[in-house]
Amino acid sequence: MKLNLKNPVVFFDLETTGINIISDRIVEISYLKVHLNGNEESKTLRINPECHIPEESTAIHGITDDDVKDCPRFKEVAHMVAKDFEGCDIAGFNSNRFDVPLLVEEFLRAGVDIDLTRRKFIDVQIIFHKMEQRTLSAAYKFYCGKELTDAHTAAADTHATYEVLMAQLDRYPELQNDIKFLSDFSSFNRNVDFAGRMIYDEKGRETFNFGKYKGRLVSEILQQDPSYYGWIMGNDFTLNTKNMLTKIKLGQPTRIG
DSSP, X not given: OOOOOSSOEEEEEEEESOSOTTTOOEEEEEEEEEOTTSOEEEEEEEOBOSSOOOHHHHHHHOOOHHHHTTSOBHHHHHHHHHHHHTTOEEEESSIIIIIHHHHHHHHHHTTOOOOOTTOOEEEHHHHHHHHTOOOHHHHHHHHXXXXXXXXXXXXXXXXXXXXXXXXXXXXXXXXXXXXXXXXXXXXXXXXXXXTOSEEEOTTSOEEEOSGGGTTSBHHHHHHHOTHHHHXXXXXXXXXXXXXXXXXXXXXXXXXOO
């Protein structure tokens, strides 16, 4: 089977210093680009995070400070990565909740304001959890009949994610071989920002998805409690969340269509 594509799709995976999308950094990025004709090209980059990699993170992915001390910083490869992702839909495993928002943060810190508003996002983990409720290694064994021997290396996880999605399409006839369908199916909410602090309601209006104003229209809260904007801008929220909130405050559109 071939993926039914309207745009190229990039499967990607990150290894990082930790799991905080605001403060942690990329130490390795691997991506597999699938073109409309089915041709594939892959790339793996080690990244110097410019900070210590905690031992508990090294225990998971095996990457140490010494491994990346001579590697480029993300800002030195950001434009190249952005160009590789340009015009592509995006797929990963737990990517909607972690990899995509963290990658966007790294782009913003590097001064690369990559526009992903027209992209479709497929999270193979969400498809898997909706269908079977397991992890990537179990998914790989369940769907592909193979052991994921190099789990928690970005390249192995990226290729395994691609194989799992293809096997899911073969296994479940109710899954359409269509990027928009898979993107919609692998989303729990329609996020305004990649961290999911704001989501669209059933009428397509931006609402807060956390805290004391959860479920309330963002535009109304910005009028009723102007200090809330300042509180978010001055606290530990992602740069992308702050950018999207500012767009709403200025009356600018937050999505295409």
